[in-house]
Amino acid sequence: MKVITTETGKEKIVAIALTGDGRTELKVLEAIAQRYNGKERAMLFPKSPLGGTSKGTSIIKTAELVAKITGITTVLIMIDREHVQDIEGPLRETLKDAEIGPGNPIIARSKNMTILVVILGKKKAIEENLAELINLEAGKQVVDPKLPVKELKSQIKYILKTEFGKPKSIKKFLERCKMENIERAFDGLARALKLLEDF
The missing domain is CATH 3.40.980 (Molybdenum Cofactor Biosythetic Enzyme; Chain A)
Known part of the structure; x- marks a missing residue:
């Protein structure tokens, strides 16, 4: 869609x-x-x-x-x-x-x-969903989903600039993710x- x-x-x-x-x-x-x-x-x-x-x-x-x-x-x-x-x-x-x-x-x-x-969000915001997806894709915890939202945003931004082939944007990262991880x-x-x- x-x-x-x-x-x-x-x-x-x-x-x-x-x-x-x-x-x-x-x-x-x-x-x-x-x-x-x-x-x-x-x-x-x-x-x-x-x-x-x-x-x-x-x-x-x-x-x-x-x-x-x-x-x-x-x-x-x-x-x-x-x-x-x-x-x-x-x-x-x-x-x-x-x-x-x-x-x-x-x-x-x-x-x-x-x-x-x-x-x-699990408790607060969409960044918690993104953190869970990043961790699922990595196969381990690389982002702490319990951080305050502002810090979580910064950590997600940093991870996307340095890991996963450096997709930089959330959209490009999501386009590469496994569907089962997205759906989870x-x-x-x-x-x-x-x-x-x-x-």
């Missing part, structure tokens, strides 16, 4: 992707999504949803409006775990008649739209992308 930031009219867009803040999610999504049904389908990741960013679960409240503006009724939302207190409340506010399933992704379906919420480290996102293959 191809991830695009602007529509060209040539792609069959199956979902729109939204995140609270940060661009790491876009790099990860681009690299992983292309390994699922890459030629036939696309996902729209707007550069600036509704002219700004929303932190945490507040992005859920913008999903219905984004769907109305774009006409795309399936929305994939990626949220770092540290910003999650209550997912079901905002989902019920947005989709009042929704059926909400447990798990990761959390799937909320109403008559008019579907929202898939992927929770990233990013289990929620992998499950969501598999579901979107059938939309």
